Amino acid sequence: RSSHLYRHQRAHSGGRSYICTYCGRSFGSTFHFERHQRTHRGQRPFRCSLCRKSFGAAAELVTHQGLHLLEGPCRWVRHWGGLG
Structure with missing residues (x-):
């Protein structure tokens, strides 16, 4: 404390x-x-599990993942076909 x-x-x-x-x-x-x-x-250790995009801060990743829910697949998923 x-x-x-x-x-x-x-x-x-x-x-x-x-x-x-x-x-x-x-x-x-x-x-x-x-x-x-x-x-x-140039370190970006936080990687999206749905696409190959990575971020320098965890909060940026959380915001990005929220966009997947609201808008569907981002351009990274469409381009790379996801990680799965």
Whole structure:
């Protein structure tokens, strides 16, 4: 619990100790810093199980998968024929 309080207090005090060496942007948590670093490195570890498209953040994958439900197969599925 004390770690949650510490992070919360840092958010209000402007404490951002993680600085991107590529662009200089700063972050207050390792999670957000590491997620940002993947954009510079071209890492996209989150792959859609319905098509071959991959994403740098889990939230982007969840949004994409929701589109499969709303709109049907995306262009990736139509192009590649899915993974199955």
